[in-house]
Amino acid sequence: MVLEKVKKIIAEQLGVEEEEVAMESSFIDDLGADSLDLVELIMALEEEFDIEIPDSEAEKITTVGDAVDYIKNNT
Amino acid sequence: MKKRVVITGMGVVSSLGTGAEEFWEAIKSGKCGISRVTKFDISDYPTKVAAEIKDFDYSKYIDKKEAKRMDRFTHFALIAAKLAVENSGVDFEKEDSFRCGVIFGSGIGGIETLGDQHSVLVEKGPGRVSPFFIPMMIPNMAAGRIAMEYKINGFTECVVTACASSNNAIGDAFKVIQRGDADIIVSGGAEASLTPVAFAGFCSAKAMSTVEDPDNACKPFDADASGFVMGEGAGAIIVEELEHALKRGAKIFAEIVGYGCTCDAYHITAPHPEGLGGIKCMQAAIADAGIAPEDIGYINAHGTATPVGDPIEVQVIKNVFGEHAKKLSVSSTKSMTGHLLGAAGAVEAIITSLALKEGFLPPTISHHSDVPEYELDFVPNKGRNADIKYAISNALGFGGHNAAIVLKKYE
Numbered sequence: 001m002v003l004e005k006v007k008k009i010i011a012e013q014l015g016v017e018e019e020e021v022a023m024e025s026s027f028i029d030d031l032g033a034d035s036l037d038l039v040e041l042i043m044a045l046e047e048e049f050d051i052e053i054p055d056s057e058a059e060k061i062t063t064v065g066d067a068v069d070y071i072k073n074n075t
Numbered sequence: 076m077k078k079r080v081v082i083t084g085m086g087v088v089s090s091l092g093t094g095a096e097e098f099w100e101a102i103k104s105g106k107c108g109i110s111r112v113t114k115f116d117i118s119d120y121p122t123k124v125a126a127e128i129k130d131f132d133y134s135k136y137i138d139k140k141e142a143k144r145m146d147r148f149t150h151f152a153l154i155a156a157k158l159a160v161e162n163s164g165v166d167f168e169k170e171d172s173f174r175c176g177v178i179f180g181s182g183i184g185g186i187e188t189l190g191d192q193h194s195v196l197v198e199k200g201p202g203r204v205s206p207f208f209i210p211m212m213i214p215n216m217a218a219g220r221i222a223m224e225y226k227i228n229g230f231t232e233c234v235v236t237a238c239a240s241s242n243n244a245i246g247d248a249f250k251v252i253q254r255g256d257a258d259i260i261v262s263g264g265a266e267a268s269l270t271p272v273a274f275a276g277f278c279s280a281k282a283m284s285t286v287e288d289p290d291n292a293c294k295p296f297d298a299d300a301s302g303f304v305m306g307e308g309a310g311a312i313i314v315e316e317l318e319h320a321l322k323r324g325a326k327i328f329a330e331i332v333g334y335g336c337t338c339d340a341y342h343i344t345a346p347h348p349e350g351l352g353g354i355k356c357m358q359a360a361i362a363d364a365g366i367a368p369e370d371i372g373y374i375n376a377h378g379t380a381t382p383v384g385d386p387i388e389v390q391v392i393k394n395v396f397g398e399h400a401k402k403l404s405v406s407s408t409k410s411m412t413g414h415l416l417g418a419a420g421a422v423e424a425i426i427t428s429l430a431l432k433e434g435f436l437p438p439t440i441s442h443h444s445d446v447p448e449y450e451l452d453f454v455p456n457k458g459r460n461a462d463i464k465y466a467i468s469n470a471l472g473f474g475g476h477n478a479a480i481v482l483k484k485y486e
Binding site for chain 2: 014036039040047
């Protein structure tokens with residue numbers, strides 16, 4: 001469920017197809033994101049899951065799997 | 076030796092159509108691009124009309140992801156630039172990228188983004204303001220995006236002089252090429268200030284017409300002139316060194332031969348009462364072209380239809396041209412396009428170039444009541460054929476900015 005929602009947000013934010021978004025996908029290397037995209041993506045995830053991701057934690061989220069794990073552990 | 080400078084491509088995004096050809100056909104036929112505002116709820120505003128671009132679809136021209144990271148004014152700018160580049164046949168991959176530049180103006184920049192993100196700040200707090208807010212809003216981003224699109228690495232900047240912005244941009248592009256610092260410059264301007272807060276600001280300044288009938292709201296040089304009507308969109312032109320253009324077999328729309336730029340240094344919004352800055356500006360442009368005032372056959376006036384501005388511009392024209400003022404023709408195409416603010420000079424340079432090329436004077440429409448003391452030919456309501464060799468296009472902006480460019484029929 002979390003993965004599905006995360007995939008949808010990533011696809012929308014980064015302008016990619018949901019099928020391209022896999023757990024091991026790196027935002028920058030595989031999905032074409034830049035540093036500003038990542039900031040916006042983290043904001044969108046915070047909003048969707050009603051959480052606050054501190055900058056120190058956000059820096060460690062570099063793949064789709066990292067994001068899903070963080071959300072599962074913090075909601 | 077000074078280089079000769081020509082216009083080799085043009086693109087327009089406006090309420091009168093997309094692309095220079097569709098736009099010019101509308102201008103020639105005297106079509107009015109003004110309508111009731113639908114972009115937001117207009118009921119609480121004293122002004123009800125604008126030259127609004129309805130059902131704007133950028134997806135044919137701009138990648139979806141990138142488009143989301145651009146303000147509407149940059150959508151307009153990038154599309155106008157793409158149309159101009161396509162129209163010119165320039166292949167930037169074959170050019171020395173450091174000999175190519177972009178000089179593009181905007182009066183206000185991304186004010187829609189500013190409004191949206193300010194709402195986010197108020198409703199959700201600072202942590203939700205988009206990281207794209209600043210790069211979307213800043214007015215130079217149109218120039219930056221055009222440069223990125225074509226990997227243009229040379230002289231690139233943004234001119235912000237309110238409603239004179241794109242005339243200054245074109246004049247500056249002319250000078251940079253004339254002195255030999257570039258071969259090709261993508262120039263022009265874009266504006267997208269049809270937003271709730273910007274519209275309210277212009278309403279409060281009492282500058283805009285409150286006439287609700289779209290066909291009678293914008294009446295430049297008319298006894299019933301009631302204020303300007305806001306337009307939105309962009310104009311882009313390819314400014315090119317003549318030899319460079321000839322070498323690649325480019326089609327040439329007009330030659331740019333003179334540029335004048337002055338400041339009234341008088342008031343933040345009102346022009347100098349005797350038009351001092353305006354007079355010196357037109358005189359400087361004519362002198363720069365190395366011609367006499369009597370050589371000018373057509374003036375594309377600033378002519379915004381404000382009761383303060385129009386009479387002063389008439390006075391400026393009479394002062395600069397003396398007896399010849401009654402022999403030349405003057406039109407305000409804002410009667411059709413609305414006032415595109417920072418993009419006005421660009422779309423009017425396009426109109427003036429095509430007027431020279433095709434030998435056709437565009438009309439001042441919605442013109443029904445003469446002001447007897449004006450005594451000028453405003454080409455009322457219907458355009459007509461006329462073989463003109465030199466024309467001048469005026470633009471004046473808040474802050475007292477004056478910019479005039481002299482264009483010559485290319486022969």
